[in-house]
Amino acid sequence: ETGVTQTPRHLVMGMTNKKSLKCEQHLGHNAMYWYKQSAKKPLELMFVYSLEERVENNSVPSRFSPECPNSSHLFLHLHTLQPEDSALYLCASSQGGTTDTQYFGPGTRLTVL
């Protein structure tokens, strides 16, 4: 089993749809992250969860709603997105400390029509 998995790998949605991205880590880590990778920008940190508590919200619009039910799973709920939200969404996990190395999943390629 690969360390960090993400589903779906590709998602196309309309602006009025509601969808969710799922991330699962099999590394026994305690911290999980969501990043956004757009075509013209460096990777941007969106959210950080440590021991299932959100510790960082990097000024992300409310149309993105994260959920971390346990230390192995992380979701990103999407609703009323805009075309500019089209990007690769990457999930990562780290052992626990804030300076620990982050390990990434394969990403979900999201297209908003």
Add this chain to the structure above:
Amino acid sequence: AQKVTQAQTEISVVEKEDVTLDCVYETRDTTYYLFWYKQPPSGELVFLIRRNSFDEQNEISGRYSWNFQKSTSSFNFTITASQVVDSAVYFCAGMDSSYKLIFGSGTRLLVRP
């Protein structure tokens, strides 16, 4: 604020050539962490190496080597005898006392047969 600069947008080499990817990291902190990640076409960010600011020893792992020079804030990555499978986007990243992992804009490496 911290900043990661990867001045080389794209590099093209012929197989078996050596190639060096440049990275400059700026922060006011004296303690920080530097990373290199590889992103193949599949999208997943693959962790390659981590260095701490207080450890200036160079590191070699097979065909990969890293040169960290604190005086010039550089953390360069060299691939010896490049192979087609090395073709990917390579990201340098840094983390200071903000505990946020900040990425450079990436260098796209194309290794031609």
